Amino acid sequence: MSESVGSIKSHRLPLVTWKIYLAPIIGGIFIPMMFLWAPLISIQMDKELGFSPEKVGFIYMIEILTGMTANILAFFWLKTKINWYHIFVAMIFLTAILNIISGFLIKDHFNLYIAVRILAAISGSTIFIITNSSMALLPNSYRAFSISLFSQIILGSLGLFILPLFLGEYGIFSVYLFVSILLVCVLPLTKGIDSIWRMKEENIFKEKSQSQQGIEPRSHVIKKDMYLCLAGIFLFNLVVAGVWTFIGGYLTSLNVELSVVYNVLGSSSMVGILGAGTSILFSKKVNFVIVTCFIFLIASVLAMYMNINVLLVIVSCYAFKYIWTLILPFTMSIAAEYEVDGNTMNLVSLSLGLGIALGPMLSGMFIERVSFSSMFLFNLIMLIISMAIIMKIIFKSSRNK
Numbered sequence: 440m441s442e443s444v445g446s447i448k449s450h451r452l453p454l455v456t457w458k459i460y461l462a463p464i465i466g467g468i469f470i471p472m473m474f475l476w477a478p479l480i481s482i483q484m485d486k487e488l489g490f491s492p493e494k495v496g497f498i499y500m501i502e503i504l505t506g507m508t509a510n511i512l513a514f515f516w517l518k519t520k521i522n523w524y525h526i527f528v529a530m531i532f533l534t535a536i537l538n539i540i541s542g543f544l545i546k547d548h549f550n551l552y553i554a555v556r557i558l559a560a561i562s563g564s565t566i567f568i569i570t571n572s573s574m575a576l577l578p579n580s581y582r583a584f585s586i587s588l589f590s591q592i593i594l595g596s597l598g599l600f601i602l603p604l605f606l607g608e609y610g611i612f613s614v615y616l617f618v619s620i621l622l623v624c625v626l627p628l629t630k631g632i633d634s635i636w637r638m639k640e641e642n643i644f645k646e647k648s649q650s651q652q653g654i655e656p657r658s659h660v661i662k663k664d665m666y667l668c669l670a671g672i673f674l675f676n677l678v679v680a681g682v683w684t685f686i687g688g689y690l691t692s693l694n695v696e697l698s699v700v701y702n703v704l705g706s707s708s709m710v711g712i713l714g715a716g717t718s719i720l721f722s723k724k725v726n727f728v729i730v731t732c733f734i735f736l737i738a739s740v741l742a743m744y745m746n747i748n749v750l751l752v753i754v755s756c757y758a759f760k761y762i763w764t765l766i767l768p769f770t771m772s773i774a775a776e777y778e779v780d781g782n783t784m785n786l787v788s789l790s791l792g793l794g795i796a797l798g799p800m801l802s803g804m805f806i807e808r809v810s811f812s813s814m815f816l817f818n819l820i821m822l823i824i825s826m827a828i829i830m831k832i833i834f835k836s837s838r839n840k
Contacts, residue, residue, distance in 0.1 A: 459577070462631025464587040466527060467570030468594060469621045470563050473614070474499075474680065474795060475595030478687035478704045479602060480614060482697075485688075487610050488546065492688060496803025499684065501553060503796030506560030510789040513568050517785060524633035527569045531626055534562040535619040542612035564792060571771075572784040573635045581772035582719070589715035592764050594621075596708030603701055664832060665783065668774050671828035673790040675770055678818045678825065679763050680798030682740060686756055689811050693749050703753055707760040714764035729833060732766040733826040740822060744815035773832060 473480065477499070484490040490498075516526070537559035544552040574583040598617070605613040686707075690700045735758060742755040774787045798818075805814035 459631040459634055462629045463570040463573035463577075463635065464583060464590060465625045466531075466573075466629040466632060467567055467587065468590050468625070469618055470567045470570075471591055472595060472598060472618050472621075474683075475591065475708070476598050476602065476614065477680075477684040477799070479599055479606075479701075480611070481684060482687050482691070482700070483606050483611050483614075487606075491807060492685060492803040493800075493807045494803075496684070496799040496801075498553075498556070499680075500796045500800035502556045502560045503792050505557040506564035507789055507792050507796075509561045509564035509568060510785055510792070512561075513565070513785045517572075522633060523569045523573070523636040524630070527566060527629065527632055528626065530562040530565045530569075531622050534559055534566065535622045537562065538615040538619040538622075542615035545611055564788065567792075568785050568788050569632065571788055573632055575771075575774075575784045576635060576639055581768060584771040585715065585718040585768040588764060588768050589712070589719055592708065592711040592715040596705065596712055599701075599705040599708050665774070665786075667828055668832050669786055669790040671825050671832065672770050672774060672787060673794045674821050674825035674828070675767075676791050676794030677798045677801070678740070678794075678822045679767075680795040681802035681814065681818050682743070682759065682798075683763075684799040685802055685806060685811075685814070686759075688806070689743070690749075690752070690756075692811060693746075693752065695749060695753075703756060707757050710757045711760040711764040714761035715768075718765050718768045729766060729769050730830065732762050732769075733822075733829070736762040736766065737819065737822055737826065740815055740819045744812055744819060746812070770829060773829070 481490075481492070481495045484495050484498075485492075537555055541552055541555050541559060544555060570587075574580055574587060577583050602614060602617065605617075609616075687700050687704055690703060691697065695703075739755040739758040739762065742751055743759075746752060771787065774783060802814045802818065805811075805817055
């Protein structure tokens with residue numbers, strides 16, 4: 440990583456390499472927290488507010504789907520000369536304020552709560568677009584995505600251990616307050632996003648990418664492969680969001696004690712740290728690793744579906760968390776290969792958000808209207824399709840190199 444940004448930075452950009460890499464990683468680190476804490480949040484919403492699985496799924500769906508408005512807006516401002524960092528700072532403060540307001544409204548003013556969550560989703564998605572686009576522009580974007588995910592999983596795991604200490608006394612409000620505080624605290628560390636934007640404007644990243652490849656991109660082939668990649672990413676996140684959101688509820692339905700469920704969720708997230716940390720060890724995408732990860736991910740969902748015994752289900756929860764945190768940076772870096780100006784990662788964010796939004800909603804519907812087994816079967820089929828798509832992309836890419 441030491442040779443990447445430093446070797447291409449402009450003479451007018453004095454920031455050193457580690458600061459440029461740090462900025463988008465830190466800047467987007469807290470946006471996925473509500474998803475990473477979803478098992479704990481869904482249990483708390485049921486316990487404190489009496490929300491059904493379908494209603495919890497609806498909250499996640501409406502928030503993430505409406506957040507895609509930010510992706511639509513981004514197609515316009517990404518083409519302008521507006522500095523990404525100025526937008527980023529404004530959205531950080533706006534998201535923090537809206538999160539705190541959400542905590543006050545959720546109990547007694549649900550409709551108003553949903554309206555505020557829609558606004559928070561738009562501002563949060565804008566942050567996500569800027570940070571992901573910045574990381575995709577960096578040389579060795581795979582490493583940047585790996586470090587970002589590793590950091591997110593660490594914070595997600597800490598939250599699953601720490602938040603139960605506050606949920607009993609302060610309720611669901613403590614979750615929104617915690618995220619707001621973290622968002623504002625890291626703002627001073629994100630100045631490097633401004634440098635990345637300036638490099639993009641000077642075409643530094645694009646010139647380096649083209650000189651490394653030695654060829655001009657074939658737009659029609661790239662677009663076809665890119666859209667296929669987006670479909671694979673959508674299905675992958677559909678499965679991850681759908682399964683992970685209700686793992687806690689599934690263990691509870693198997694008559695596992697609530698204290699044990701909390702421990703499993705917390706410790707499985709620690710396993711997730713190991714998975715994300717393992718991804719950092721690879722300096723580039725390794726096809727064999729991706730194939731192996733998908734096979735074991737499918738096996739873990741299959742084990743949950745078969746439900747032979749509780750111990751096997753718990754082991755499958757650990758395997759599921761480890762593998763999806765290991766494989767996610769691979770999927771993001773595959774899409775980053777098509778990036779030149781921020782628009783590709785905007786489409787990736789749109790696909791990822793759509794998957795995360797529909798996953799909990801569809802899974803919640805299967806659970807409430809059919810059974811947990813039907814939910815796992817549905818996600819198993821979607822995961823196999825996602826694997827087929829992504830395998831086609833990476834092996835085609837290997838043949839072309």
